[in-house]
Amino acid sequence: MPKILVIEDESNIAKNIKQILDLSNFQTIIAKDGKEGLSLVKKENPDLILCDIMMPELDGYQVLTEIRKDDDNGNLPFIFLTAKSNSQDFRKGMNLGADDYLIKPFTSEELLKGITTRLEKQAKINNKNQTLLDKLSFKIQKTLPHELYTPLNGIIVSGTLLHEYADTMKVEEIKEIAKILVESSQRLKTLSEKFLLCTYLELIINNPEKLQTIHEKNYECNTKNILSTIAEKQARKIQRENDLKLELEDININMSESDFVKIVEELVENAFKFSNKGDEVIIRTNINDDNYLNLFIQNQGQGMTLEERENIAAFMQFHKDIYAQNGCGLGLIIVQKIIEIYQGILFIESVPHEQTTIHILLKR
Known part of the structure; x- marks a missing residue:
């Protein structure tokens, strides 16, 4: 039985609403003002709120503002229940996060239809969120143990071999095992850092004060130097200098250098990772008509399907069984979160088995 909280200071209206809802198999709770309503939200955990706008102490707008701040009931x-029909009042409520309005006086049919529509919509959202949560849970269970255990096993096995047989090993054999130890440790360290960074960025996104502080800063980040340095280093590392094509303009953006470096490192690494030797990796920048930086990173590689582009999520990695790449697919999620923090936009354009282009818009 859905639970409805009615916040209404006029007792007759509240009583009539309760009678209609009780007869329609809803559990109805009445609050006589905004203050009591906020208290009952936490106590009763309703499924939907009907709230008058004009009330003493806390009006409906203030009640809605407080509820939307609540992590549990936001x-x-x-x-809203209102006698007003002014478009400015509607806009104000919608901007604060209201789902609908009922204009007084309303009929029982209008009341029930408004409630039923919103409950059905919320049920669909909850089902979708649960499906996404189930998928994420599955990916964690499937991917994370492998990503953790593989480097851990490398460390454990290598350490055990050294402990038990070091006295009889040749120097070359000890060096080879030491190399495995270093590589496994570095892989585990990188994975841990990505998890921590992803969590930290999510905390910033959900903290308005931190976001405001970042938005108010004036950064001077030279994109050309960072892009060329990181891209050329990555190309040399995997002996693909001839595959790299740079078409860079000298452009500064309003972003911290460390955050831009992280974006470039992740995207350039992916561009090389998901393409073969001999396939071009093209990095291009320019300024668009709105004075934003256009950053394009393109690889002539495996590409992504529409479904893959729409389902980019943490712990997902495309075609892992074919390309045998390490990592949980957190890199692109980290890029998305950084771009979101700086109010930029990320586009992914891809043709399966041909190419992928990452297009980013960033403020100057």
């Missing part, structure tokens, strides 16, 4: 369906 997504509750919220319907």
